[in-house]
Amino acid sequence: xxxxxxxxxxxxxxxxxxxxxxxxxxxxxxxxxxxxxxxxxxxxxxxxxxxxxxxxxxxxxxxxxxxxxxxxxxxxxxxxxxxxxxxxxxxxxxxxxxxxxxxxxxxxxxxxxxxxxxxxxxxxxxxxxxxxxxxxxxxxxxxxxxxxxxxxxxxxxxxxxxxxxxxxxxxxxxxxxxxxxxxxxxxxxxxxxxxxxxxxxxxxxxxxxxxxxxxxxxxxxxxxxxxxxxxxxxxxxxxxxxxxxxxxxxxxxxxxxxxxxxxxxxxxxxxxxxxxxxxxxxxxxxxxxxxxxxxxxxxxxxxxxxxxxxxxxxxxxxxxxxxxxxxxxxxxxxxxxxxxxxxxxxxxxxxxxxxxxxxxxxxxxxxxxxxxxxxxxxxxxxxxxxxxxxxxxxxxxxxxxxxx
Numbered sequence: 001x002x003x004x005x006x007x008x009x010x011x012x013x014x015x016x017x018x019x020x021x022x023x024x025x026x027x028x029x030x031x032x033x034x035x036x037x038x039x040x041x042x043x044x045x046x047x048x049x050x051x052x053x054x055x056x057x058x059x060x061x062x063x064x065x066x067x068x069x070x071x072x073x074x075x076x077x078x079x080x081x082x083x084x085x086x087x088x089x090x091x092x093x094x095x096x097x098x099x100x101x102x103x104x105x106x107x108x109x110x111x112x113x114x115x116x117x118x119x120x121x122x123x124x125x126x127x128x129x130x131x132x133x134x135x136x137x138x139x140x141x142x143x144x145x146x147x148x149x150x151x152x153x154x155x156x157x158x159x160x161x162x163x164x165x166x167x168x169x170x171x172x173x174x175x176x177x178x179x180x181x182x183x184x185x186x187x188x189x190x191x192x193x194x195x196x197x198x199x200x201x202x203x204x205x206x207x208x209x210x211x212x213x214x215x216x217x218x219x220x221x222x223x224x225x226x227x228x229x230x231x232x233x234x235x236x237x238x239x240x241x242x243x244x245x246x247x248x249x250x251x252x253x254x255x256x257x258x259x260x261x262x263x264x265x266x267x268x269x270x271x272x273x274x275x276x277x278x279x280x281x282x283x284x285x286x287x288x289x290x291x292x293x294x295x296x297x298x299x300x301x302x303x304x305x306x307x308x309x310x311x312x313x314x315x316x317x318x319x320x321x322x323x324x325x326x327x328x329x330x331x332x333x334x335x336x337x338x339x340x341x342x343x344x345x346x347x348x349x350x351x352x353x354x355x356x357x358x359x360x361x362x363x364x365x366x367x368x369x370x371x372x373x374x375x376x377x378x379x380x381x382x383x384x385x386x387x388x389x390x391x392x393x394x395x396x397x398x399x400x401x402x403x404x
Contacts, residue, residue, distance in 0.1 A: 013062040017055040023048045033106035034089045034316030040076040052077050067297045091318050102136040103315040111315040113137045117273045118246040122255045124277025129302035133317040142169045142328045153184050155215040157222045168331025178222045183336040185237040195248040211250045218256040239266050274307040366395040
């Protein structure tokens, strides 16, 4: 079926279903989006809105669409009817012309990404396309900022960011194992502490580069932890960057599959700039702010909602090619310095859980005995998993530092 035939069939069914319900409308706009046919209708009587949006499922059945989203949009009722997959349109980076563009909306407008926002969340289950979306964000940032203007730290527990290894904008190599990840977080903690000592005005007047912490798979134990098993050290740094980043030219990008307040305490509620891909209905509740924004109905493979404090836009993420990566400037950067930052050196934050101080006597026990297990830690010190892992990681960092 061609787009024209699908459009004709869809419009005929819309008119029939609306007339059957006694709803009078004026067609304002019909647009072919990357994966949807978008139809804007103005109601003769706004009180008939509930009747108008309830044709979504009957319309989907009638035209053979997988789903239809219907919601209010700038004085009209907008219907987004999913096209058959054979009619989907994919965009490459060369087809976008606006600075920092990362995709195309359902009404054929480019959607951008801005480092002016202190923190952003990319959310989506496996297959949603969130990795490619993040690659597009990184690629556009590296195209539009020099390495003197932007320095990036990548937390990469699954090894998905190898395309960016050796690029000039990186402050260090993408961090994969637990110790490397801890070093990245502590490097950002040290940078934030130094910039705080300089003061906000001096940081801006000296034109220090933006420091951007990009953290993938944040619900894993190696990054921020999950539920009750929070990685307190890394979480404390992330909260500080999220809370104070705007003042000191630091930014964060948090990538996760199932965001909850338990997994991101003190972060999720204030991270209002979100890119939401396909998730389950239960997870998607509350992640978008428009009546028709239903993340569980997205098609996956790059189909996203951009949720800001004022609106929600659906868009198709741009595809990043090998040539796009090759075109990024290359550079040489050092390994992440092994950090010996103690809790007292970390920036103070007003949110989150109380900090657990490192006790020297207990640290010495960990330094002298690599075989302290979780059960031993519970019996000897009354530690749970989180505090036990803090001592393990900290003792390992100190040993590496002493051996260098």
